[in-house]
Amino acid sequence: MADEIQIEIARRYMRGIGFGDQPYLVYRHDDAGHPHLHIVTTNIRFDGTRIDLHNLGRNASAQTRKQVEEEFGLVKAEGRGQQAQPIEQSIQRQKAQYGKRPTKSEITRVLRLVIDQYEYSSLEELNAILGLYNVVADRGSPGSKMFEQEGLVFQLLDEQGEKVSASIKASALYMQPTLKKLQAKMKRNTELKKPHAKRVRSAIDFALLKKKAPDLNYLVGALAKLQIQVLFRQTGEGFIYGMTFIDHQSKVVYNGSDLGKSYSAKNILERCQLPAWKRPVSLRPERKWLPPLRSLNPLTLFIDLGRMVTEWMAPEVYSRTFVVDGIPYAYRKTKKRKRLKK
Known part of the structure; x- marks a missing residue:
């Protein structure tokens, strides 16, 4: 949505609730499943009198909101919580796009969605989530100067997972998500993740036991209904050697083996019927x-x-x-x- 339209929405809303003549500041936020506005103002008029705020939200604000939704064709707030939005749609709208905005701004926006919202215990797990939004954290090649000095940079990816932007140092970003800070967070997350592992294990077991001959497509679909996303790590020949589970409800990330031996890629593949192209290649x-x-x-x-x-x-x-x-x-x-x- 164009900035001009959002400015007009804010202006229309402030007039509707009786704050049209008040000084106010509007800023846009992209840290949720949809872009939205925050407005800061005061209820003290120029002459020193006070605007009554009693029942403002239930009366003037609610009525104005409905009018603004109709005038600008917005998604109606009422009834939105009755049906959970598919996580794939939310992620798709929030994906970083190279060239749409400055690279630094796009990376910062995605980091706000991920860094402090999810619990991960390794850089690989963090990249599993960042990759969903077309961002990657890179330490450099082992033996390189950046790797030895524990540096970290972030880059944008295209839809094929290829790096397409210049590298931005972690220390140059607003949040300063340096490797040292992330490692300290990962260490804390190792313990914070444990209580949520039971939910993911139970979801996997129930999905595989519910169907007589489950396959990977069925497993992925069954877990998606519970807001659990499955990512596969594969070789060029299609051989699956690892799985990562992202629980978007509990905001935790697990490699399959971290959940227990029974949930490693090898053991789950043995419980599923794979399409021919995904069967392990005989070595x-x-x-x-x-x-x-x-x-x-x-x-x-x-x-x-x-x-x-x-x-x-x-x-x-x-x-x-x-x-x-x-x-x-x-x-x-x-x-x-x-x-x-x-």
Whole structure:
């Protein structure tokens, strides 16, 4: 919504409640599921008389609010709490967008939504939430100067999770969420998270027991109804090696293994039926031998030998078939038997 429209909404509201001639300050807030306004004013007039505030909220304010909602086509306040808003919609509206506002302002806005609102106990868990809003906290590569000096920067991401903005130092942001401050908070959060773990574990168990043959899509949908979001960590081949659970109701984040051995990615996958592309890739395929010769006919023998050489030299067969205990077959050393002296 344009700033001019919001200014007019504020002006219209203040006139409606009888404060149109009073000095007031309006500022916009984006730290909730919707942009909103805060207004600061005084009930003392220029001549020193006082504006009566008795039942102002129930009478003039409520009536004016309804009129403003109708005039400007706003979402009506009455009945909003009767149905919980899907968390995905709320997050989608609050996602940072590169170029929409100054990068520093966008990052600060998202940090206000996350840093002090959620309980996380590692930088990976913090990034799991920040990533939902297209922001990432980066320590730098291990061994780098920034990593060794415990520095921290924040950047904006695009919808594919790629970094698209310049780095902003944590110390340069309004909240100054430096690594030292975050680590102290994470240490406290480790204990604060524990009472909420039972709710997440119970939600997972109930979802998996309720359906005879549950799959990941069913699990994700069942938990979403309870405001619990599931994030998967996958390899390029689609192999799922980790899960993160974000409880948006209790404002806590857990890696699956932190909830207990039964809630690690490996154990949950064993309880679910996965689509083929998500099944774990075998790291040690069965050993395949070259096909036998079909006959001793010279022509057939020549064709078979050519086929054997082709399959033997194929890189995919060589690397995939003849690897035993991590060592290519051709490089495996064999011990020579010593001949017995007569």
